[in-house]
Amino acid sequence: MKIVKGLLIIFCVALSLATFGCSKDNVEQKDTKAEKEQTQQAERPKKGKEYGFTQPVDFSGLYITCTDAKYLEDEAGHRDSVLKLGFEVQNNTTTTQIFTTINMEIKNSKGDKLNIYPGENMGVKLKPGEKANGFGYFEADGSAPYTVIYKDDDSSLSGTWKIKI
Numbered sequence: 001m002k003i004v005k006g007l008l009i010i011f012c013v014a015l016s017l018a019t020f021g022c023s024k025d026n027v028e029q030k031d032t033k034a035e036k037e038q039t040q041q042a043e044r045p046k047k048g049k050e051y052g053f054t055q056p057v058d059f060s061g062l063y064i065t066c067t068d069a070k071y072l073e074d075e076a077g078h079r080d081s082v083l084k085l086g087f088e089v090q091n092n093t094t095t096t097q098i099f100t101t102i103n104m105e106i107k108n109s110k111g112d113k114l115n116i117y118p119g120e121n122m123g124v125k126l127k128p129g130e131k132a133n134g135f136g137y138f139e140a141d142g143s144a145p146y147t148v149i150y151k152d153d154d155s156s157l158s159g160t161w162k163i164k165i
Contacts, residue, residue: 045159050147057159059152061093062126066148066161067133071140074117082117083140085148085163088133091126098125098153101136105149108142115139 042056042063051057056065068086073079083106091097100123106114115138122134148161 045157047158050160050162052162055161056088056090057150057161058092059150059157059159060155061091062097062099062152063090063092064088064099064150064159066163068135069146069163069165071165072137081140082119083114083138083146083165085136085138086133087122087136088131089122089124089126090131091128094128096125096127099123099132101134103151103153104136105151106136106138107147107149108140109145110142111147112142114141114146 042058044058045051051066053066053069056063065088066085067088068084070084071080072082072084074081085101085104085106087099087101089099101121102116102123108114117137117139119135119137121136122132124132124134126132145162145164148163149158151158
């Protein structure tokens, strides 16, 4: 009887370890799948294609996503005179990358280029694997939809977002 109890205990322990091991692999597989889905969402910019909010664009491993857009008052109190654009930038390369909203060109619905509004415009130096969030400020001359164009200094890649407020 003692032998049967001992074998039963060993069997239960072995079964528990096997089940735990399988569930851990399953969790890792789910995490990997989620990472792949996130990576697959970022696509290299295509000529003529316009992206919308939360669509990341892959500039040779530098993922840029337009996350927010709203109007602000300027220093003189004029309503809706400043366009504030939010960005999330992630460095998926093996080298340090630089991103700044100064490299962006914003156009109103008529195609007129907006001037940069003096403020704390986003400018970051990202180490490999780092992510940053920030804003770009532009004089809101004209009306939406706005076209946001980013030209990568290190390559010939250029991406366009269409932003409606």
